[in-house]
Amino acid sequence: MAKFYDISMTISEEMPVYKNKPEKKPVIEVVQDFDTGSARESRVCLDVHTGTHVDSPLHMLPEGGTMESLPLEPLTGTARVLDLTGVEGGISAEDLKPHHVKEGEFLLFKTRNSSQDHFDFEFIYLAEDGARYLAERKVRGVGIDALGVERSQPGHPTHKTLFRAGVIIVEGLRLAEVTEGEYFMVAAPIKLRDTEAAPARVLLFDNP
Numbered sequence: 382m383a384k385f386y387d388i389s390m391t392i393s394e395e396m397p398v399y400k401n402k403p404e405k406k407p408v409i410e411v412v413q414d415f416d417t418g419s420a421r422e423s424r425v426c427l428d429v430h431t432g433t434h435v436d437s438p439l440h441m442l443p444e445g446g447t448m449e450s451l452p453l454e455p456l457t458g459t460a461r462v463l464d465l466t467g468v469e470g471g472i473s474a475e476d477l478k479p480h481h482v483k484e485g486e487f488l489l490f491k492t493r494n495s496s497q498d499h500f501d502f503e504f505i506y507l508a509e510d511g512a513r514y515l516a517e518r519k520v521r522g523v524g525i526d527a528l529g530v531e532r533s534q535p536g537h538p539t540h541k542t543l544f545r546a547g548v549i550i551v552e553g554l555r556l557a558e559v560t561e562g563e564y565f566m567v568a569a570p571i572k573l574r575d576t577e578a579a580p581a582r583v584l585l586f587d588n589p
Contacts, residue, residue, distance in 0.1 A: 385586045386564075388489075388554045390432035392425075392580070397500040399430065399528045407431055429578040430528075433553040435570040438544040439577040441537050445544060448570060448579045455521045455549050460487040460566035460585065462559050468492060471508030471532075482515065487522035487549075487566060489585075491556040494526040506532040512539040516546035524551035524568075524583075554583060563588055 390396060398405035408426040415421060430436075435456070438445025463480050465472055472490060482488065492505035504527040507515075512531075515523060523530065523543060530550050531539035543550055551568055565586040570579035 383565075383586045383588075385584050386559050387582070388433070388556055388559060388585055389582050390553050390555055392427070392432050396432060397498065397528070398428070399500065400502070401500050404428075405431070427580065429573065429576050429580065430552075431580050432528075433551070433555070433583055434578050434580045435568065436530075436540070436544075436550040436552065436578045437576070440544075441540040442544055445577075448573050448576050451549065451570075453569075455487065456551075456566070456568040456570070458487065458566065459563055459588075460489055460522075460524070461563050462489045462491055462556060462561050462585075464561040465490050465492050465505070468505055471506050472511045473508045474510045474514035477511055477514055482518045482520060484519040486518075486520050487524070488515070488520055489524040489551075489554060489556060489559075489566075490526065491559065491561065492526055495555055495557040500528065504529070504532060506530060506534075507539050509534060509538040509542065512542040516542050516548060519546070520548055522549035522551065524554050526554045526556050528553050551581065551583065559585060 405428050410424045412424050413422040437448045439447050468476050494504050507530050568581050568583040570581040573579045
């Protein structure tokens with residue numbers, strides 16, 4: 382059996398959330414236990430952008446599609462992890478050019494974010510010119526090990542550039558144990574309707 386890596390965040394009440402906002406924290410409640418019934422049952426209150434998740438265009442574009450508009454095919458297949466742990470600030474076009482990005486690739490950015498287990502307000506993100514470069518190269522998707530693909534960019538140009546080019550965005554990956562290279566990826570967002578994002582379980586398999 383091929384070796385695989387679970388590159389998803391664990392959902393818990395103690396997990397890091399965007400900007401440490403209390404309202405974004407998951408709430409997990411035991412509604413019935415064995416002292417009150419014959420089975421245990423829990424309820425979860427969850428922001429759809431919690432942990433590892435897939436964004437749909439509606440997140441930033443009023444005319445964008447909801448989660449059910451995203452095809453699953455681009456989220457399954459070969460993906461390439463790029464080691465960008467030396468990057469500070471925003472990942473620029475110049476940071477990406479040495480990696481010889483090809484049309485149709487799904488790129489996963491491994492940065493210093495993956496080595497942190499707390500929310501860093503100075504997290505590494507994809508800069509606007511990096512997003513334009515990837516859109517021009519016609520990649521099929523982008524994944525990053527931060528809870529946002531951009532930071533402190535008025536108007537959200539990174540999201541919008543990618544969405545308008547049909548590029549799928551995955552945020553909140555955990556890539557500390559994964560080395561640079563090609564893998565087979567399965568990224569399965571929860572099958573939600575009428576939302577602009579959905580939590581996902583993302584697995585990488587070593588290519589045989």
